[in-house]
Amino acid sequence: MNLENHSKREQQRPKSGEETLGKQHTGSVEVISRQWVTRATYLITAVGLTCLFMQFGIVPYLATSLGLDAVEFGYLQTLYGVLQLLGGPIFGRFSDQYGARAALILSYVASSLVFLLLSMSTNVLLLILSRIPSFFIQALPGAQMVITDLTTPAFEHADPSGKLGLCFGIGIILGSSLGGSLTTHFGVYFPCYVGLAGHLACVLMVLLFIPAQTKSQPKGNAAEQSTPHSSDVFSLKEVLRLLKLPGVMDVFLIKVLSGLPIGLFMIMLSIISIDFFKLEAAQAGYLMSYFGVLQMVFQGLVIGQLTSRCTDRTLLMLSVSVFSGVGLAMALMTNVFQYCIIAFPMVFAFCTLGIITDILLTKSVPPSDT
Template sequence: MRPEGKTTTDAVSSQANVTDQQKRTKIIYIVYLIAALDITWMFLQFSVTPYLAKKLGFDTLWFGYLQTTVGVIQLLGGPMFGRFADLFGARVALSLACSSTVVFFLLLAIADHPAMLFIQKLPTIFMHVIPASQMVVADLSAPEKRADALSKLGENKSKSVFNLGEITRLMKFPGVTQTFVVKVIAGLPSGIFQVMFSIIALEFFKLEPQQNGNLMAYFGIVQMVIQGGVIGRLTGRYSESSLLLLSIAISSLVGLALAYMQNVFHFCIIVIPMMFSLSVFNVITDSILTKSVPSSDTGTMLGLCASVQSLLRTVGPTAGGFLYVNYGLSSIGLIQFVVNVAVFVFLLQHRLKKSA
């Protein structure tokens, strides 16, 4: 028979584990809510800013400069934010991201001069709510695969928030550089379209502010349904490499559809496979990259992943503006088709060589 004291200790330990898991689950749900609210408000901001910029006298060229400014700021801020999370913890980083978002919207509310729209973008250097949410969930949802969040406070080799040496070190881990290059190249054409969408809505679709707002709300609903009800089931049944190939294949077809669409109704149909391919592509590449580095570097890697989007927003306005003005909307879609087909063929050949 087991000693009575031993039984009592086991019961107390089991109860403590249950309580701890309940706390973790509660925090994860709160983080999901924060992420959902962030996506909702950002979509609203995307629909309002182009019309505010036009009201303040911005033309297409200056609106492109504004978009580029955001890209540059977030490109610099992404790695810094990731290192900050590794040094001070994911929850502190999420608090910083949310605080920056509050300042961002307060400045937007009082923007009454063209210069204010540029000043209003400064808080975006730390506005990385989604990566910060991923960091918190990674810490809490799979403790057997991730180091505890507290370990990130006392065991990083460098105390510098922005450390190029640390970033270069991560790129040397097996598979990281290739996945990162794929993330940039395959994501560039769709990134250009996203950056140019405000101009497309105004000039190609001729949408009024309310109509644009409704369209952005539709985006948000589709994205939440896909991320909340579809991706989780797919990742549980299929390998990451298969899903990566699937997302790139669908993205190429989306590019072809964009090249030949004629109106908003066509676009609303295209949005569904577009959001599916974007969501799966981003989730899978982020997952592959974070699994390729030590758990103590998860924050830095997620910060670098966020910087990819910032990089696309940096080059997107210039490249997209040139293509749209000189060759029309169809050129952006055709480039997306060609680039993603090329990446798909490359990854498929690489997979076949590994299995041979």
């Protein structure tokens, strides 16, 4: 009996070692897979935002050539912003129901439709219709969903959020300057075809590199998991439920109210560059690229250091306070040189507010409610 027991233990030892090695191998493969998907997400986001920001070199000059004045252009841009505002919660619900890959595909298909309609915009009606698909243009939130799903709860979210901010900066720099240059040299419709091709390429890359489901399977106590009460993507009750989670509404209101003034300014920056700063298409693109360079500097060099030394609450208060001063300075500026100076604190507050509020919201909601 002792010999039999010893023999059984000897047989079990190699098996136990193989199982442990297998688990370690599986874990390492999973880590490598997550890294590849994360890097692919950064690449796709940078390409998509580059194509999207080409609009800054297209839409204002297309609108001007079709006879729209500054006020009418403001209405057109406001329509774009309102559609994105309304589409945000629906896009989030769609992602939680069908996965981040399906949501990203939806976003890039919508972007492709925008540029297709822009390439056909020979009258004001078609130009207005080109704004309608923007309801689902949520590439940056979609990428944030993928990164959040792939990030372990113990990991600091400031680093991946900062890298997505770098992608945003790259998109502004390349997209704005490229859109303005192509418009100046090849006409207002040529960048539309480039943007259309770029977004279709993003759809293909999402299909190839992003898994169908990026969320981890729920573990632990089921009570700690948040299960949506309704599978309806357009459920207003579900949106309100999320807003009622502890800490969500406060951060949401701070994010919206603080970001609204800068959002209005950025929406109108293209027409401000034409009518107020008297810039050409290429020059307006370079101005937006300057904004992108500043954002990359703050995202890559400054905010990471601040998040390691200051609390989230301190940085949130700092960004809101800086925004207040920026608003006053923007009301008093008279030329593009003054704007370039004001852009320093404006971009700092913009980047800090975006990252800190994303971190706070991510901590406030369960993984199932990205």
